[in-house]
Amino acid sequence: xxxxxxxxxxxxxxxxxxxxxxxxxxxxxxxxxxxxxxxxxxxxxxxxxxxxxxxxxxxxxxxxxxxxxxxxxxxxxxxxxxxxxxxxxxxxxxxxxxxxxxxxxxxxxxxxxxxxxxxxxxxxxxxxxxxxxxxxxxxxxxxxxxxxxxxxxxxxxxxxxxxxxxxxxxxxxxxxxxxxxxxxxxxxxxxxxxxxxxxxxxxxxxxxxxxxxxxxxxxxxxxxxxxxxxxxxxxxxxxxxxxxxxxxxxxx
Amino acid sequence: xxxxxxxxxxxxxxxxxxxxxxxxxxxxxxxxxxxxxxxxxxxxxxxxxxxxxxxxxxxxxxxxxxxxxxxxxxxxxxxxxxxxxxxxxxxxxxxxxxxxxxxxxxxxxxxxxxxxxxxxxxxxxxxxxxxxxxxxxxxxxxxxxxxxxxxxxxxxxxxxxxxxxxxxxxxxxxxxxxxxxxxxxxxxxxxxxxxxxxxxxxxxxxxxxxxxxxxxxxxxxxxxxxxxxxxxxxxxxxxxxxxxxxxxxxxxxxxxxxxxxxxxxxxxxxxxxxxxxxxxxxxxxxxxxxxxxxxxxxxxxxxxxxxxxxxxxxxxxxxxxxxxxxxxxxxxxxxxxxxxxxxxxxx
Numbered sequence: 001x002x003x004x005x006x007x008x009x010x011x012x013x014x015x016x017x018x019x020x021x022x023x024x025x026x027x028x029x030x031x032x033x034x035x036x037x038x039x040x041x042x043x044x045x046x047x048x049x050x051x052x053x054x055x056x057x058x059x060x061x062x063x064x065x066x067x068x069x070x071x072x073x074x075x076x077x078x079x080x081x082x083x084x085x086x087x088x089x090x091x092x093x094x095x096x097x098x099x100x101x102x103x104x105x106x107x108x109x110x111x112x113x114x115x116x117x118x119x120x121x122x123x124x125x126x127x128x129x130x131x132x133x134x135x136x137x138x139x140x141x142x143x144x145x146x147x148x149x150x151x152x153x154x155x156x157x158x159x160x161x162x163x164x165x166x167x168x169x170x171x172x173x174x175x176x177x178x179x180x181x182x183x184x185x186x187x188x189x190x191x192x193x194x195x196x197x198x199x200x201x202x203x204x205x206x207x208x209x210x211x212x213x214x215x216x217x218x219x220x221x222x223x224x225x226x227x228x229x230x231x232x233x234x235x236x237x238x239x240x241x242x243x244x245x246x247x248x249x250x251x252x
Numbered sequence: 253x254x255x256x257x258x259x260x261x262x263x264x265x266x267x268x269x270x271x272x273x274x275x276x277x278x279x280x281x282x283x284x285x286x287x288x289x290x291x292x293x294x295x296x297x298x299x300x301x302x303x304x305x306x307x308x309x310x311x312x313x314x315x316x317x318x319x320x321x322x323x324x325x326x327x328x329x330x331x332x333x334x335x336x337x338x339x340x341x342x343x344x345x346x347x348x349x350x351x352x353x354x355x356x357x358x359x360x361x362x363x364x365x366x367x368x369x370x371x372x373x374x375x376x377x378x379x380x381x382x383x384x385x386x387x388x389x390x391x392x393x394x395x396x397x398x399x400x401x402x403x404x405x406x407x408x409x410x411x412x413x414x415x416x417x418x419x420x421x422x423x424x425x426x427x428x429x430x431x432x433x434x435x436x437x438x439x440x441x442x443x444x445x446x447x448x449x450x451x452x453x454x455x456x457x458x459x460x461x462x463x464x465x466x467x468x469x470x471x472x473x474x475x476x477x478x479x480x481x482x483x484x485x486x487x488x489x490x491x492x493x494x495x496x497x498x499x500x501x502x503x504x505x506x507x508x509x510x511x512x513x514x515x516x517x518x519x520x521x522x523x524x525x526x527x528x529x530x531x532x533x534x535x536x537x538x539x540x541x542x543x544x545x546x547x548x549x550x551x552x553x554x555x556x557x558x559x560x561x562x563x564x565x566x567x568x569x570x571x572x573x574x575x576x577x578x579x580x581x582x583x584x585x586x587x588x589x590x591x592x593x594x595x596x597x598x599x
Contacts, residue, residue, distance in 0.1 A: 047495070049493070050490065066476070066496070069493070069497060069498045069499070070496040070498070071496075072496065073494065073495055073496025077494070078494040080490060080491070080494070083488065083491065084488075085435050085487050085488070086350070086486070087345075087348075087350075087486050087487075088540060088541055088542035089483070089487060089534075089540070089541055089542065090540070093483065093542055094487060097483060097484055097487065097491075097495055098479065098495055100480060100484065100495045100496050100497060101495060101496030103480075104569045147491070150491075150495070151341060151494075153496060154496075183524065234287075237310070
């Protein structure tokens with residue numbers, strides 16, 4: 001459903017993403033993996049139309065540059081790495097803005113379907129009790145859940161995530177990832193995400209793109225990509241051995 | 253446990269609007285009554301009421317003072333206060349910057365420069381003596397806004413609160429010196445430096461009331477229409493883009509709208525500082541940051557605040573009349589410091 005062709009992003013002389021192609025199909029959770037500076041977040045921003053790029057991104061064959069911002073938002077939802085709100089908006093107000101792209105006409109009439117979506121999103125993320133809470137009083141984990149609820153309310157077909165659970169407690173990491181997995185179960189949906197933690201990538205991802213310095217090293221199903229040889233090439237270390245060593249800390 | 257964090261906020265009901273309008277109306281009547289010549293409440297109401305319905309005003313009432321001096325001034329102050337205040341609210345939302353305002357960002361001084369240049373050069377539009385000045389003021393307001401934002405963007409890409417304000421302050425100083433230079437050479441054609449830097453409503457008439465009224469109605473309507481977008485920007489520009497806001501277009505529309513409104517205000521009353529900074533803040537404390545409520549609340553509170561400031565300016569040292577900016581700056585500068593420290597400490 002989503003396809004990137006020969007994407008290149010340059011900041012001045014520096015090429016951050018170099019002639020990279022990928023495709024994402026229904027039901028897939030595509031993980032972008034690679035070391036720092038590989039261009040993962042930039043690739044995500046490219047798909048979200050946040051940076052200038054060459055190449056093309058197609059939505060079911062149509063170049064997404066021809067879509068209006070609201071049409072794009074109806075198809076693709078983005079959850080950023082870090083969100084902080086400067087003013088005392090309530091949780092419900094922030095989540096409700098997820099419906100922005102679905103408003104019809106100048107003055108939004110009663111959007112009953114939208115209300116239901118907002119309710120559902122609040123419920124899924126366990127924020128129903130906090131709906132009137134001020135954003136300024138929330139913890140990092142709660143804030144991230146609010147923006148997840150916002151993107152659920154937006155009801156896109158593809159979810160794009162940039163380290164959605166980074167800097168969150170383990171409990172919230174697990175919570176957010178299982179919420180996304182649950183979201184993905186409905187037909188017609190797909191997820192594209194950057195996840196730093198390779199174990200998380202293996203656990204939740206179905207497919208992967210392994211990147212290094214802007215280039216694609218390998219792509220395919222998660223098992224095909226995350227081979228010892230590929231990881232050795234990209235990370236310059238024996239990842240498998242390291243992971244086993246980490247695991248051994250928890251045995252006995 | 254969570255109860256202390258709960259904020260219950262609803263849309264404004266017609267009742268809220270009635271209450272706000274009543275408060276505003278009362279302040280307006282008070283401002284017509286009080287002055288170097290004291291006029292009774294009933295006389296004021298009778299005179300205005302009869303004038304509105306075309307009835308003759310009784311002889312014993314100081315009709316001239318009420319209808320030709322105080323009323324146009326009070327109306328002008330009301331409209332300008334409302335306009336400056338919603339501009340401040342919109343800019344603070346759009347730029348996600350609690351210190352943004354026409355005066356702190358140098359937009360007002362840009363507009364003043366435009367007006368001074370137009371006056372000194374005798375630039376007028378055919379058919380309207382005032383139009384040329386106003387249009388130049390608007391154009392300069394927009395130009396300075398764009399200039400300041402691009403300078404700030406070059407300085408730091410995140411457009412942080414302090415870098416915008418820093419550039420705004422430097423820009424304001426620079427512009428003030430140019431204005432005083434022009435006035436030195438063309439003092440016969442333009443109004444005094446005091447007027448442009450501190451503002452004044454003395455001698456305004458109904459033409460200016462009408463101009464301000466139309467501008468406020470149009471621009472205020474546009475800003476209100478864009479409340480959801482302003483909310484999205486206030487939460488974060490990236491987030492606004494992600495939920496489907498046409499970031500570029502909306503930003504441009506709001507910046508133009510704000511420039512037009514500030515341009516009109518400045519060409520009529522000079523630069524009046526801090527109204528747009530302080531009143532949206534107070535409004536935000538009362539009704540929250542949602543622009544559907546914040547903009548109307550700022551409108552009313554801005555109008556009331558400026559009315560009281562104008563009243564103070566013309567009565568406190570009567571018969572000497574202070575510039576209105578003296579009063580607003582006194583209040584505003586203190587508020588600015590408080591807000592600045594509060595936003596600093598939050599980080």
